[in-house]
Amino acid sequence: MKIERIEWKRLHLPLKDPFEASFGRLAKRDFLLISVHSEGETGYAESVAMPFPYYNEETTDTILYMLDAIMIPMLLKSPIERPEDVDRLFSSIRRNNMAKAALEGAVWDLYAKQQGLSLAHALGGKRKEIDVGVSVGIEPSVEDVVRKVEGFVADGYKKIKVKIKPGFDITLIEALRKRFGDSLPLMADANSAYTLDQLDLIKELDHYNLIMIEQPLAHDDIVDHARLQHQLNTPICLDESIHTAEDARRAIELGSCKIINIKIGRVGGLTEAKKIHDFCQANDVPVWCGGMLESGVGRAHNIAITSLPNFTIPGDTSASSRYWAQDIVVPEVDFLRPGILAVPDGPGIGYAINWSAVEALKVQEKSYSHTNVTI
Ligand SMILES: O=C(O)CCC(=O)c1ccccc1C(=O)O
Ligand SMILES: [Mg+2]
Missing domain, CATH: 3.30.390.10 (Enolase-like, N-terminal domain)
Structure with missing residues (x-):
């Protein structure tokens, strides 16, 4: 080459x-x-x-x-x-x-x-379709988020992730459970906005049947996350703290999380992403593919890695139209059926520029x- x-x-x-x-x-x-x-x-x-x-x-x-x-x-x-x-x-x-x-x-x-080969196939992925969720940002009010979630639920997204921060957390989750009931697949991502001093507040989130809480504590921590996980029923998912397969091994060994969010960029590429996937699979830790508000090109890479077998939780790779008036790929990334994306079988990423x-x-x-x- x-x-x-x-x-x-x-x-x-x-x-x-x-x-x-x-x-x-x-x-x-x-x-x-x-x-x-x-x-x-x-x-x-x-x-x-x-x-x-x-x-x-x-x-x-x-x-x-x-x-x-x-x-x-x-x-x-x-x-x-x-x-x-x-x-x-x-x-x-x-x-x-x-x-x-x-x-x-x-x-x-x-x-x-x-x-x-398709990129998915070259990576060893077998899945032909993937379930996907959507990440919903912080809005001026709880009602604004509820309204946005209504639209995404109607679209058929398989997982709703909401961003939380101190002062925009329990009231938001409470409002979402009230509006959509207990069966909505719901999770919260804090992007490191809390510390262990807020343990009582974080433990309140245990009452809302969340699939997981993503990165509640510091971006460079796995020790406090382990202490928190031992006192929390809701699984912790690490995003910011995991950069390598070695980080994943240490976090899992310590009990810092029960789920890992794999982002290709954060871990330095597809080779390392696959290593983390394989390690987690061997240790019965489910993974999902996180998003970085990618254009269709990054979205196509995310779809390809999600075709690996241990990506068992819907990721953040939503359709192009969730973010862009016009994407830079043809065709745009779109649902095969509600909440489901096809894994392209054409060569490489399977989308043209x-x-x-x-x-x-x-x-x-x-x-x-x-x-x-x-x-
Ligand atoms: O829809 C997406 O691409 C995910 C959006 C998202 O949650 C996010 C976007 C930018 C940076 C970090 C994160 C995150 O997962 O923490
Ligand atoms: Mg995150």
């Missing part, structure tokens, strides 16, 4: 409605669409960092720097046979997982296309080949 050219295009894609979590509010997506070219095929992926370092330490600009100064030159000068070689190549670079994942993901798509949409959203771009990169 001789990599001849690598490009990024920086896109600004406006959200239909601003999305808010305890870490901040977002009105548009600012991300890099990555293309990796080899022998007539092109692999695609996108960078998933937020524009601010409040979810994790990366931003679109830190990714741009890492790709431009370090990772693209490294990739262009290294012999690559399989996508796992990219994971190995970048293993000496500490963290910067979303930068690594953006390039590694494009090489996975390229590799699958060169083998004539809508280049006229990309050109309209583009704010910056750069192309690299052996002739313009000093290696």
